[in-house]
Amino acid sequence: MEPRPTPSRTSFRPSLCAVAAALLLALYALLAVTSATQQSLTFDEPLHLIAGYCHWRLNDFRMQPDNGMLPQSLAALPLLVTRPELPPLDVPEWRDGNAASFSRRFLYLGHNDAHAIALAGRCVVITLGMALGLLIHVWTRSLWGQAAALVALGLFALSPNFLAHGQLTTSDLCVTLFFTLTLWLSWRMLNRPGPARVASPASPPAPSSSANSPPRSSSRCSRSSSSFACSADARSPARSPARSSANRPSSPSATRPSPSSP
Numbered sequence: 001m002e003p004r005p006t007p008s009r010t011s012f013r014p015s016l017c018a019v020a021a022a023l024l025l026a027l028y029a030l031l032a033v034t035s036a037t038q039q040s041l042t043f044d045e046p047l048h049l050i051a052g053y054c055h056w057r058l059n060d061f062r063m064q065p066d067n068g069m070l071p072q073s074l075a076a077l078p079l080l081v082t083r084p085e086l087p088p089l090d091v092p093e094w095r096d097g098n099a100a101s102f103s104r105r106f107l108y109l110g111h112n113d114a115h116a117i118a119l120a121g122r123c124v125v126i127t128l129g130m131a132l133g134l135l136i137h138v139w140t141r142s143l144w145g146q147a148a149a150l151v152a153l154g155l156f157a158l159s160p161n162f163l164a165h166g167q168l169t170t171s172d173l174c175v176t177l178f179f180t181l182t183l184w185l186s187w188r189m190l191n192r193p194g195p196a197r198v199a200s201p202a203s204p205p206a207p208s209s210s211a212n213s214p215p216r217s218s219s220r221c222s223r224s225s226s227s228f229a230c231s232a233d234a235r236s237p238a239r240s241p242a243r244s245s246a247n248r249p250s251s252p253s254a255t256r257p258s259p260s261s262p
Contacts, residue, residue, distance in 0.1 A: 021153055029126055045118060047100060048067070050063055051065075122167050132166075132176060
């Protein structure tokens, strides 16, 4: 009975790198969630939450329309499950579009759990941060390999800048993710074009049929649209001396007509 072949060391390398990348992303999420549960709301997080919640519930975009609709709507997605109570819509803050005062009514002057609402929005931003880390890993791996990709992902997961802003319900990390995604997709299109890229208007040349056609005379040439290109026989470096001497006139008198006698 032959022994079972053991897998080579290189076959484990992609799976081990995938596990290491997953652990680094989990470490980033753990550090971000731990910090998010211990930090109070910043001044602009309630504005994003109330604006995004009004987008979904009321289809109204009067609250903070200048800060980007997509980040605010994504941050308020978990609120569609918990469905916190909105303040009355007959107050001056709603009519004037005062997001700061209306968000204070929404979080602190009603019966809603402000801590749970804030943590739900922050978890969405942390998920976007994990997607950014995965994108950094994939792009770096395509450029410099698995080892460099793990180093880049480790620097991202332990970066104080990303850990500080990647847990807040703001538009910073969302803009960074989609900006990096745009650069990566543009890089892929320019370096590895696919069917989606616009085709060149110049059509490829037709395949030559000289292999099936009989050999042409050395003195004949094929005419193209822009120049005269000699056939394969004329371009061939090897030429029979007997054939060339037979086709070439022996003397000028052989081709010149003799003068007639008067």
